[in-house]
Amino acid sequence: MNLAGLLVRNLTRNRRRTMLTLLSLASSVFLVANLEAALIHLERLPRRVGGEERLIVHGKASLRDRLPRSYLDRIRNVPEVTAAVPLMWFGGIYKRLAPENRFAQYGIEAASLRAVIPELEPIDPATRSAAPQLFEEFAADRSGALAGIELFEKFGWKLGDRIMLSSILYPVDLGFTLRCSYDAGSGMDSRAFYFHWEYLEESLGNPGFVNGVMVRGESPQALPDIIDRIDGMFANSATETHTETETALRAGFIQMLGNLQFLVNAIGTAVGFAMLMVSANTMAMAARERTSEIAVMKAIGFAPSKLLQLLLSEAAVLGFLGSLLGMLCAAGLAPLMELMLAHTNVGPLFAGYRVGAEIALMLIPAGIAIALLAAILPVWNVIRRPILTAIAHGV
Amino acid sequence: MSDALVQIRSLEKTYTRGSGRDAQAVHVLQGLSLQVHKGDFVALMGPSGSGKTTLLNLIAGIDRPTAGELMVDGLDITRLSESELARWRASSVGFIFQLYNLIPVLTAAENVELPLLLTKLGKRERREHVQTALSVVGLADRMGHYPRQLSGGQEQRVAIARAIVTDPLLLLADEPTGDLDKASGEEILELLSRLNREFGKTILMVTHDPHAAERAKRLVRLEKGVLVSDDVKAPASR
Numbered sequence: 001m002n003l004a005g006l007l008v009r010n011l012t013r014n015r016r017r018t019m020l021t022l023l024s025l026a027s028s029v030f031l032v033a034n035l036e037a038a039l040i041h042l043e044r045l046p047r048r049v050g051g052e053e054r055l056i057v058h059g060k061a062s063l064r065d066r067l068p069r070s071y072l073d074r075i076r077n078v079p080e081v082t083a084a085v086p087l088m089w090f091g092g093i094y095k096r097l098a099p100e101n102r103f104a105q106y107g108i109e110a111a112s113l114r115a116v117i118p119e120l121e122p123i124d125p126a127t128r129s130a131a132p133q134l135f136e137e138f139a140a141d142r143s144g145a146l147a148g149i150e151l152f153e154k155f156g157w158k159l160g161d162r163i164m165l166s167s168i169l170y171p172v173d174l175g176f177t178l179r180c181s182y183d184a185g186s187g188m189d190s191r192a193f194y195f196h197w198e199y200l201e202e203s204l205g206n207p208g209f210v211n212g213v214m215v216r217g218e219s220p221q222a223l224p225d226i227i228d229r230i231d232g233m234f235a236n237s238a239t240e241t242h243t244e245t246e247t248a249l250r251a252g253f254i255q256m257l258g259n260l261q262f263l264v265n266a267i268g269t270a271v272g273f274a275m276l277m278v279s280a281n282t283m284a285m286a287a288r289e290r291t292s293e294i295a296v297m298k299a300i301g302f303a304p305s306k307l308l309q310l311l312l313s314e315a316a317v318l319g320f321l322g323s324l325l326g327m328l329c330a331a332g333l334a335p336l337m338e339l340m341l342a343h344t345n346v347g348p349l350f351a352g353y354r355v356g357a358e359i360a361l362m363l364i365p366a367g368i369a370i371a372l373l374a375a376i377l378p379v380w381n382v383i384r385r386p387i388l389t390a391i392a393h394g395v
Numbered sequence: 396m397s398d399a400l401v402q403i404r405s406l407e408k409t410y411t412r413g414s415g416r417d418a419q420a421v422h423v424l425q426g427l428s429l430q431v432h433k434g435d436f437v438a439l440m441g442p443s444g445s446g447k448t449t450l451l452n453l454i455a456g457i458d459r460p461t462a463g464e465l466m467v468d469g470l471d472i473t474r475l476s477e478s479e480l481a482r483w484r485a486s487s488v489g490f491i492f493q494l495y496n497l498i499p500v501l502t503a504a505e506n507v508e509l510p511l512l513l514t515k516l517g518k519r520e521r522r523e524h525v526q527t528a529l530s531v532v533g534l535a536d537r538m539g540h541y542p543r544q545l546s547g548g549q550e551q552r553v554a555i556a557r558a559i560v561t562d563p564l565l566l567l568a569d570e571p572t573g574d575l576d577k578a579s580g581e582e583i584l585e586l587l588s589r590l591n592r593e594f595g596k597t598i599l600m601v602t603h604d605p606h607a608a609e610r611a612k613r614l615v616r617l618e619k620g621v622l623v624s625d626d627v628k629a630p631a632s633r
Contacts, residue, residue: 001505003512013500296496299457300510300557301485303478387457391496 007314014286018318021282025322025371026329028275029363033330034337035264036362037355053220054116056087056249057230058212060240064089066209067239075213078229080222083115086210088197092165092174094155103151104189105165107197110139110146116216125152125159125181134159138179142199145176148190149183150342150351172203189351191342215243272370279374283315287378294382295390304383311379312372319371323364330355399466400564400597401431401454406463408449408620423449424460425620436591436598438611446620447601448569454599455488455567456480468564485513489558491568495550497542497557503529504538507556514561528556531594532586548579555586559596566590568600572607584610 001009011018057075059065069086076084088107095101114120114135122135128149138144145163157163159178166173176195184190197210217226227243234241287294294307302310331354338353382390408424423446431437439447452458453465456472465473467487475483484490497506504525511521529535532552542550551571558566568587572580588610590596602608616624 001501001508001512002518005505006501006509006512009500009505292496293498296492296498297509298481299455299484299490301481301483301488301513303481305478306481306513388452391492 003310007310007317010290010314011317017282017286021279021318022322022325024278025275025319025367026326028271029323029326029367030330032268032271033327033355033359033363034334035267036359037330037334037353038350039261039264040356040359041353042349053217053223054246055215055217055223055226055230055243056212056246057215057241057243060242064211065239066207066211067213067241069208069210071234071239071241072210072213074233075215075230078215078226078233080218080226081215082218083112083216085109085112085116085214086197087212087214088200089169089211090165090167090174090195090200091169092167092193094163094165103148103191103193105193105195107200108194109197110135110194113146113194116214120182120184122146122180123149123183125149125157128183131180134180141177141179142196143174143176144179144196146180146182146194147178148192149181150190151193152178152181154191170200170204172200174199174203189349191351272366275367276370276374279315279319279371280378283371283375284378287311287375287382291382291385291390292392295385295387298383298387299391307383308379311383312375315371315375315379316368319368320364322371323367326367327355327360327363330359398432399430400433400435400468401429401599402464402466403427403429403454404464406450406453406465407461408446408453408458409461423620424453427463427617427620427622429615429622429625431597431599433597434591434595436588436610436612437600438608438614439599439601439617440603440605440608440614441617441623443603444619445617447617450617451567451569451599451601454565455490456484457490482513485510486561487564489555489561489563489566491551491554491558491566491571493570493573495542495547495554495574497550497553499542502539502541503534503545503553503556506542506553507560510557510561524560525556528560529553531559531590532556546579547575548582551575551579551583552586555583555590559590559594564597566596566598568598570601570603572602572604580604580607 057067057071059067072084072086075081085108090105090107092105093101094103122131122138123129124131124134135146138146147157147163151157157178159180161178163176163178164173165176174195176193182190201207215226215230217223223245230243231241294311297307298304334353334355338350341350341353406424406427406429407422410421410423412419412421423444427446427450429450439450441447449458453460454467456467456475460473463473464471470483472480472483497503498509501509507525507528508521511524514521516524525538526535529538532555534549534552534556537545537549537553540549542553545553551574555571558568566587571587572583575583584607587598587600591598591612598611600607600611608614612628614624614626614628615622
């Protein structure tokens with residue numbers, strides 16, 4: 001036996017309590033890891049999908065404002081804008097109104113879509129191989145649709161299938177023929193449904209508006225100037241615009257749910273505090289139970305510093321194992337979380353959701369620190385007790 | 396210069412009972428002087444509250460005197476810091492408690508090995524020391540047993556093995572048979588006698604039991620913190 005062996009013996013002396021403490025630490029770390037990972041994921045999402053070079057132009061008052069169609073051509077002529085594609089929200093119900101049937105639908109212009117979103121790769125959903133000719137077929141069919149590969153897989157669609165969508169925004173039901181699929185690659189939403197905006201325009205009697213315009217700039221550095229130019233161009237008009245990056249737009253969506261970052265940090269702090277209290281209670285119980293043993297070890301010749309080192313090492317090991325377990329669960333279950341979220345409104349935002357190593361690098365030391373913090377006071381209280389009083393404690 | 400292993404002069408120990416205006420000084424030891432020589436086997440007797448356990452604790456360095464001189468093997472242990480005292484206890488004192496105080500999650504061998512973790516001995520040497528100590532107390536076949544698997548007498552023998560494993564200068568025993576039945580108590584007393592007789596161990600033993608005190612070579616009586624008698628017994632009476 002050595003001191004490490006002694007540490008293991010002490011940790012396993014009350015297996016049930018050790019397991020419960022570990023699970024309590026692990027579940028706290030699991031929760032905080034997922035909250036932090038979700039925040040990081042949302043922050044990085046636009047960067048992963050090339051969004052740093054893209055802007056969204058929409059009505060200043062709200063996303064549901066309608067912009068005159070003429071804005072599209074004027075935006076295309078703004079210096080440093082390389083491409084722009086109109087966007088119309090459709091809000092279509094597929095089959096029946098149910099969370100599992102929800103997916104985003106956008107009326108777009110096929111000719112300019114890939115210029116704005118170049119990472120969108122047309123594929124044949126049956127073989128998953130590149131199929132630029134299918135995109136041409138989609139472009140040529142007025143009622144054609146381009147759907148993400150995940151939608152094909154989820155609903156068992158095939159090319160040529162007819163899809164009916166009933167809009168909740170407009171009084172129309174539209175039928176679409178699936179002509180092409182796309183795979184946006186890792187980390188991007190492959191669950192969107194694109195169709196020709198002219199098709200919707202015609203069905204609505206050509207009202208001549210769009211909900212937004214997605215713009216690609218020459219470079220990320222050019223975006224601030226483009227924003228100023230576009231919003232300046234429509235300032236003081238009947239329909240003023242608000243141009244923002246995809247990051248800002250997503251952040252805006254998230255802010256609709258409240259201040260998520262504040263919420264996550266508040267929950268993280270509360271969980272950390274609860275973890276501290278639970279650990280402190282366990283450590284205090286464990287230390288109290290061993291008061292006379294610790295006194296005997298002092299009597300044998302163990303210096304207080306040695307005992308402090310030994311007992312804090314136990315706490316650190318407990319903190320490490322609990323955090324590691326929590327992190328492994330969080331990382332292992334991340335694909336499942338993604339799957340569960342896929343059926344919700346925020347599903348597309350969480351495509352490719354993972355709990356990464358950077359979270360582990362943050363939370364495992366935090367778990368150890370919390371365990372040490374929880375242990376230091378009860379351990380010190382026991383160690384500093386006079387040997388005679390402490391031995392009498394066990395009698 | 397004296398050749399005493401333990402040299403005590405005018406030792407005082409005062410506790411404060413209560414606090415504030417109700418605080419009361421309790422003089423547990425009052426000007427006590429005593430010498431213990433190498434190879435002695437001293438029984439400390441006296442009524443409850445006479446200060447015998449306090450004296451033992453002071454000699455063991457697990458309590459500090461209020462005044463006086465306490466030298467062990469020429470070292471004034473009252474001047475040592477906490478960590479120096481801990482190091483000194485590890486190398487110089489083997490303490491035997493009334494309630495054995497073994498660590499329940501460690502086997503007999505591991506309990507005995509505990510003080511050796513503070514030495515520079517390697518794993519194999521520690522193992523050899525543990526085997527020797529457990530053989531001396533007659534428990535070489537119980538090395539892997541946990542305290543809960545041992546009888547009270549066996550637990551106390553493991554505690555004695557733990558006390559002797561570092562080959563300390565002094566063995567201090569506080570009522571070592573106080574929690575044992577008569578037969579087990581006899582075994583422990585015989586073991587202590589043998590450690591003194593065959594291995595030359597210097598032993599100070601606190602006891603209430605006159606029969607246990609019979610085993611010692613010297614009987615020191617305390618009353619109200621004062622040494623009242625110090626009798627060296629004739630060899631035949633041991």
